[in-house]
Amino acid sequence: MTTARIVMPTILVVTLILQALLSRRRVLVVVMGAGLSCLASTLLHVAPASRLLAEVPWDVLIILVALGVLSRMLAEARLFDRLAVLATSISRAAALRIFVVFSVVMYVVSGVVNNITALVLVLPVLHVLLKLISPQQRYVSWMVGMVLVACNLGGAATPIGDFPAILLLSGGRMTFSGYLVQAAPATLIALLILLGLILLLVRPARGIPNDPVSAQLTQRIVFAMHRNIRIDKRVFIPAAISLGLMLLAWTALPASWGITPELVCWLGVGLALVLRHQLGEKLIRSGIDSEATLFLLSLFIMVVGVRKTGVFESAALTIQHLPISPTLQLVVFLLAAGIITGIFSAGPSMAALLDVADSLARRLPPNAVYVGLALAVCAGSSLFLTAATSGPIAQAITERANLREPGGRYLRFGFFEFLPTGLVAFAVIETVAIGYALFSLA
Amino acid sequence: MKLGGPDLLHEARDVLGDDLPVLDYVLSGLLEGNPPPPIDGTKVAAALHDPASVLVVGLEAFFMDALVVHLTQCRIGLVLGEGGLEGDLRRIIANYEDRVELVKLGDVQRWAGNKSALCTFVYGVRERSCYVQPIWLRMAGSDIRTQFRTLVGWDVLGAPTPRYPRWLVETSTEPFSRMVTL
Numbered sequence: 001m002t003t004a005r006i007v008m009p010t011i012l013v014v015t016l017i018l019q020a021l022l023s024r025r026r027v028l029v030v031v032m033g034a035g036l037s038c039l040a041s042t043l044l045h046v047a048p049a050s051r052l053l054a055e056v057p058w059d060v061l062i063i064l065v066a067l068g069v070l071s072r073m074l075a076e077a078r079l080f081d082r083l084a085v086l087a088t089s090i091s092r093a094a095a096l097r098i099f100v101v102f103s104v105v106m107y108v109v110s111g112v113v114n115n116i117t118a119l120v121l122v123l124p125v126l127h128v129l130l131k132l133i134s135p136q137q138r139y140v141s142w143m144v145g146m147v148l149v150a151c152n153l154g155g156a157a158t159p160i161g162d163f164p165a166i167l168l169l170s171g172g173r174m175t176f177s178g179y180l181v182q183a184a185p186a187t188l189i190a191l192l193i194l195l196g197l198i199l200l201l202v203r204p205a206r207g208i209p210n211d212p213v214s215a216q217l218t219q220r221i222v223f224a225m226h227r228n229i230r231i232d233k234r235v236f237i238p239a240a241i242s243l244g245l246m247l248l249a250w251t252a253l254p255a256s257w258g259i260t261p262e263l264v265c266w267l268g269v270g271l272a273l274v275l276r277h278q279l280g281e282k283l284i285r286s287g288i289d290s291e292a293t294l295f296l297l298s299l300f301i302m303v304v305g306v307r308k309t310g311v312f313e314s315a316a317l318t319i320q321h322l323p324i325s326p327t328l329q330l331v332v333f334l335l336a337a338g339i340i341t342g343i344f345s346a347g348p349s350m351a352a353l354l355d356v357a358d359s360l361a362r363r364l365p366p367n368a369v370y371v372g373l374a375l376a377v378c379a380g381s382s383l384f385l386t387a388a389t390s391g392p393i394a395q396a397i398t399e400r401a402n403l404r405e406p407g408g409r410y411l412r413f414g415f416f417e418f419l420p421t422g423l424v425a426f427a428v429i430e431t432v433a434i435g436y437a438l439f440s441l442a
Numbered sequence: 443m444k445l446g447g448p449d450l451l452h453e454a455r456d457v458l459g460d461d462l463p464v465l466d467y468v469l470s471g472l473l474e475g476n477p478p479p480p481i482d483g484t485k486v487a488a489a490l491h492d493p494a495s496v497l498v499v500g501l502e503a504f505f506m507d508a509l510v511v512h513l514t515q516c517r518i519g520l521v522l523g524e525g526g527l528e529g530d531l532r533r534i535i536a537n538y539e540d541r542v543e544l545v546k547l548g549d550v551q552r553w554a555g556n557k558s559a560l561c562t563f564v565y566g567v568r569e570r571s572c573y574v575q576p577i578w579l580r581m582a583g584s585d586i587r588t589q590f591r592t593l594v595g596w597d598v599l600g601a602p603t604p605r606y607p608r609w610l611v612e613t614s615t616e617p618f619s620r621m622v623t624l
Binding site: 078081124128224226227228 | 450503507530532533536537538539
């Protein structure tokens with residue numbers, strides 16, 4: 001084994017552990033890790049830094065940045081405020097209905113826009129409802145936890161919902177419609193099973209008073225707080241048209257034309273920004289999520305460096321040489337993917353595991369491997385509160401909301417409050433991932 | 443199912459009335475068959491005399507809504523102080539889109555000028571005194587009030603309250619250039 005095959009993966013693994021431990025400094029940690037990767041790669045003659053940078057999947061970053069800006073535009077149009085009020089209206093401010101409606105709304109919204117934008121704008125409305133319905137700790141823990149899991153499932157449901165799916169769309173691994181047709185039903189089934197299990201076995205709304213007067217007052221308060229909020233059609237219509245055109249292009253344009261998904265996204269979002277050029281300029285200057293972009297760019301650089309040493313090929317070969325059938329090899333891979341994601345989060349694990357998945361996809365039906373992987377990564381993202389970026393953000397917003405029980409006791413939402421939801425969600429989604437893969441192989 | 447009615451009004455007054463005397467006053471009026479009159483911002487807008495900018499001090503949301511629709515040609519700022527019932531600032535401002543700016547106490551003097559006005563909501567107006575939100579006391583200090591052309595008080599209850607309005611503070615009506623009643 002060459003020195004490079006030890007040093008490069010070590011830099012990656014140590015960086016991943018450090019960023020998990022020092023979550024408040026995680027961008028700085030991975031940026032420095034990427035710099036060290038470039039240095040080690042150059043000194044150990046793996047590849048010069050320019051080669052590592054050239055092999056970064058820029059298409060994924062373009063899609064992420066562009067869809068992030070489009071999400072901000074939809075937020076500026078006040079779409080999420082209206083959605084949250086609509087969810088309140090449908091739920092009639094009853095604890096059980098709130099649980100179901102907000103989970104479903106977050107699942108649907110996360111399929112189109114990024115999780116963080118959706119969470120930041122919808123959670124405050126949910127918190128107002130929680131303050132008004134006299135909640136208990138277990139309800140808040142399961143409710144906010146389920147919202148996070150629904151975000152992860154929605155993100156995995158469409159090729160543009162979250163980073164792992166976008167990565168599959170790039171490089172031509174799967175087509176837009178191919179992924180959507182396979183992943184959306186699987187994630188929906190996972191969501192329904194999860195909701196059913198929680199509602200029947202955990203019964204999170206048990207003990208919360210179901211008083212029609214309180215429910216109506218709660219609705220009135222939420223409506224009053226949003227009394228003058230209207231969707232800004234001048235912003236919403238260009239964004240919606242642009243999104244519609246992009247969806248059409250992704251599904252209908254022949255691959256032989258060479259118009260790739262990221263080019264569609266670049267021009268589509270650009271069109272929306274040009275149509276509202278003043279807002280567009282503002283969003284381009286200040287609406288880009290530089291944290292997520294830098295984080296992923298750095299990870300990609302480190303992963304490319306490790307890939308250059310041939311470690312991923314060896315890992316793929318190890319799985320292939322396991323003395324079990326290819327079907328079981330895939331099951332082992334999906335289980336490992338889920339656990340690794342739970343520890344290192346979706347971005348790093350997906351970027352690293354995709355090479356192994358490529359190898360498996362040469363021997364097994366690609367959709368079974370890739371969609372199975374996306375679902376397994378989704379399961380891992382739902383395992384711990386720290387496994388996805390949205391988790392700590394939801395924690396911070398919930399803590400700021402200062403929720404209290406009727407007796408005045410402060411309601412927490414942190415790692416351990418989320419854990420029961422995470423464990424159940426991991427078990428259900430991972431089972432669906434494996435079930436989906438086995439069904440596709442049959 | 444229709445909800446509401448006198449029983450619930452009584453209960454709301456019994457449960458919340460001690461903590462929220464203004465609500466207690468409004469509920470009592472409803473129980474006696476005297477609902478609050480419709481809120482109309484026309485008179486207040488007229489009292490402000492075609493200002494270039496208006497700083498609204500404290501908040502009564504529905505009154506503010508009624509005022510904003512009449513002030514189409516001027517800048518509107520909102521100054522909210524600490525103490526009393528605190529609201530969700532992001533939520534408050536979102537309801538006025540780009541029409542109303544949240545103004546910090548330290549920035550108030552940027553709004554001063556010979557076509558600038560101050561407006562606040564007053565309660566329980568008597569001949570020489572009324573109750574106001576605490577932040578008004580700072581705004582009505584001689585160093586600030588003299589930098590504004592007009593100081594308008596908007597009497598939101600239209601009558602003195604029988605109980606001391608907790609969360610509010612008593613002040614003189616003298617600094618106001620106009621007092622507008624419902």
